[in-house]
Amino acid sequence: MTSDLKSQYCTRFSSEKQIFVCDPIPLFMSEKVTPEHLQQVHKQALETFNKIETLESLQVFTGNLVGKKSAMGDWFKQLKALDVEAKKELGPKLQEFKTYWEQACLDKQNQLETQALNQKLASDFIDVTQAYPSQKGALHPLSQVQRHIESIFTGMGFEIADGPEVETEWHNFDALNVPANHPARDMQDTFFVNSKNDRSDLNSVLRTQTSNIQIRKMLENGAPVRIIAPGRVYRNEDVDATHDAMFYQVEGLVVDKDISVSHLKGTLETMLSAVFAKPMKIRIRPGYFPFVEPGLEVDIWWEYIDKNGEEKGRWLEFCGAGMVHPNVLRNSGVDPEEFTGFAFGFGLTRLVMMKYGIEDIRLLSSNKREFLQQF
Numbered sequence: 001m002t003s004d005l006k007s008q009y010c011t012r013f014s015s016e017k018q019i020f021v022c023d024p025i026p027l028f029m030s031e032k033v034t035p036e037h038l039q040q041v042h043k044q045a046l047e048t049f050n051k052i053e054t055l056e057s058l059q060v061f062t063g064n065l066v067g068k069k070s071a072m073g074d075w076f077k078q079l080k081a082l083d084v085e086a087k088k089e090l091g092p093k094l095q096e097f098k099t100y101w102e103q104a105c106l107d108k109q110n111q112l113e114t115q116a117l118n119q120k121l122a123s124d125f126i127d128v129t130q131a132y133p134s135q136k137g138a139l140h141p142l143s144q145v146q147r148h149i150e151s152i153f154t155g156m157g158f159e160i161a162d163g164p165e166v167e168t169e170w171h172n173f174d175a176l177n178v179p180a181n182h183p184a185r186d187m188q189d190t191f192f193v194n195s196k197n198d199r200s201d202l203n204s205v206l207r208t209q210t211s212n213i214q215i216r217k218m219l220e221n222g223a224p225v226r227i228i229a230p231g232r233v234y235r236n237e238d239v240d241a242t243h244d245a246m247f248y249q250v251e252g253l254v255v256d257k258d259i260s261v262s263h264l265k266g267t268l269e270t271m272l273s274a275v276f277a278k279p280m281k282i283r284i285r286p287g288y289f290p291f292v293e294p295g296l297e298v299d300i301w302w303e304y305i306d307k308n309g310e311e312k313g314r315w316l317e318f319c320g321a322g323m324v325h326p327n328v329l330r331n332s333g334v335d336p337e338e339f340t341g342f343a344f345g346f347g348l349t350r351l352v353m354m355k356y357g358i359e360d361i362r363l364l365s366s367n368k369r370e371f372l373q374q375f
């Protein structure tokens, strides 16, 4: 009998027609069920049962032994056909067998399911404390210098101001004392933004200078005012090593009582000496910008080592500046009889190039790692 049972292995298919991957499980079927036979099957079943390690095998085992179409189902059918005596003998044994195996299969199912879940949890575990090799990012040199400049100026009591890059022509030009058709509008190759509005004072441009913030800040808060405004500006330039169509400027504006050119000079010298970490010399000469009177050009004494290794120095143009034009104060709602002020605007991009000896402006917007890693 035993050898008979052992030879009856089964292969099962799931509804998707996949073969269950499991160990061979006997069918436990027999022609005639008797108490002795039950005992034998019980022994045989225990042997198989104790070796079961997967849910798939257990499912086949349960199906073969206690399921609807199982050996046991067949035995209960056989029981019905027996005479009373035989029924009395076999019935309780069969019931006991059924109860035992139904419970055993259920317990094992719970055990295997828990085991499978624990295995999955263990394999899905991510150790968030583990250090993964990663590359550290760093601030762009433009941001580094901008932040340094902001801290220098806030240390001198300045506020940091900001404003739109798509600006009305009025804020970018008219209010800054650059009337329509004034040649100064051509000095800065302007990008005009298509606008459906035909009121000329509301036409838009990409701001050509950060000087627009002077107007916005004074209209907002009146005087006194002490701000710097770093930001992007746009010009329709042919791009080469020293020109780009987008670059960064820093605007400065101080309006208060009794402000003079000496305040301007002291402010710029202090800022430049901090940026270059050594005392810097500047010189001031006349210049022309419509929004200042007098208009000034500020040069910086630049020391360098030439090709022959000799220490040299020369004056480099650094920025435009001047005393705020009365028209600009008036356009911004500030009384020029009561207040005076100085303003300046320098190229942050150019300052970064000077500080680090960068010879091609295009590198700053190139996103090249080899370049950026140097800072």
Ligand code: DAH
Pocket (backbone or CB within 6 Å): 208, 209, 210, 211, 251, 252, 289, 291, 292, 319, 320, 321, 322, 323, 343, 344, 345, 346
């Ligand atoms: N906005 C000028 C430019 O982009 C620079 C400038 C000159 C700014 C003189 C000023 C100033 O505030 O007073 O060329």
